[in-house]
Amino acid sequence: MGLSFERLYYDDSYLTEFQARVVERSADGRRLCLDRTAFYPASGGQPHDLGWIADAPVVEVLEEAERIVHVTAELVEGAEVACRIDWPRRFDYMQQHSGQHVLSAALVELFRIPTVGFHLGEEISAIDLEVTALEPAQVAAVEERANQIVFENRPVRISYEEAGQDLDLRKPSERGGTLRIVSIEGLDRSACGGTHVRATGEIGPILIRRLDRAHGGVRLEFLCGARAVRRARADFDTLNRVARLFSAPADEAPALVQAQGEALQGAERARRRLATEVASFRGRELYAAAAPDAGGTRRVVQRLRKGAIDDELRATAQSFTAQPKAVFLAVIEEPPAVLLAASKDAGINAGEVLKAALGRVGGRGGGSAVLAQGSAPSREPLEAVIKELQG
Secondary structure (H helix, E strand, O other): OOOOOEEHHHOOOOOOEEEEEEEEEOOOOOEEEEOEEOOOOOEOOEOOOOEEEOOEEEEEEEEEOOEEEEEEOOOOOOOEEEEEEOHHHHHHHHHHHHHHHHHHHHHHHHHOOOEEEEEEOOOOEEEEEOOOOOOHHHHHHHHHHHHHHHHOOOEEEEEEEEOOOOOOOOOOOOOOOEEEEEEEOOOEEEEOOOOOOOEHHHHOOEEEEEEEEEOOEEEEEEEEHHHHHHHHHHHHHHHHHHHHHOOOOHHHHHHHHHHHHHHHHHHHHHHHHHHHHHHHHHHHHHHHHOOEOOOOOEEEEEEEEEOOOOHHHHHHHHHHHOOOOEEEEEEEEEOOEEEEEEOOOOOOOHHHHHHHHHHOOOOEEEEOOOEEEEEOOOHHHHHHHHHHHHO
């Protein structure tokens, strides 16, 4: 059975200092249960309060078996203790939590989109929505409506009502008995045990930051109050830095960035095209320089210390083997990889030969009759493959 205690934060989220009696203490004196507490425990998506009990920092507040456990960084002695809440942290979460109620209510009011979960984090808060997508125009409308409600400074009230009645809640509660109802005048009624502001004006600005896919729906990240102001300032400073790089006004920066991005993509396509042409020329040069063996086949082996089998290397190989009776072998030592190419009249199937050789040393690879590639588990097996292919 849980200990009987009073949750002071239920009726007064602004209470920051209080006296309490210790009714249970762990052997090390760092886990305490009090007869009354204003410390909010981690619950329902809202993080726990921090603060001090008898000058010992409170590092965690938990709800266990119908009681609240306060975990402190130091030993707490005495039967009666003075307690103090970390107010800036408390008020920040009051803003975020109340802002979440406003946003969730606005989503229902404007688009009938329900909230199925929420999380209040130290930097970003988020609500999970039961919807497959949210259009930019909807996001803008919800943000505008939420801030309008903030500007109207609507009262936020706490009441206690019995479950089973027609409570007109935004989301039906599965709990029985007496419910704590948080109401925003003319907008929202929700069963909630969290800490909240007295009026929507104290929430401050509400800023929607981003949308993500989550759990088959949409996760909407947001910031309220001082967090929103700091983030907006940081975003503006970032935009200004970008604009200065282009010697342009901030409003023109997005278009300039897009234009530069498109120009860079065009330049990269041109670079790849030229690199491929150079690689093809190199393949023909290698073929011309290679002496044919007794059977008239020209072979070349290229070894690279590090790198990857890329388009340029493949272009060189294909250019080489586009000539009669040609075999091209490329070896990359780190990470261990190999490419084998053969002309159609070379008398070997590159894909089959390479796959079999790599398979014998625990590697993997394959490809077509004229071009194949693969990897070996390490340098030693790679050398065994190369020896086999050259033999």
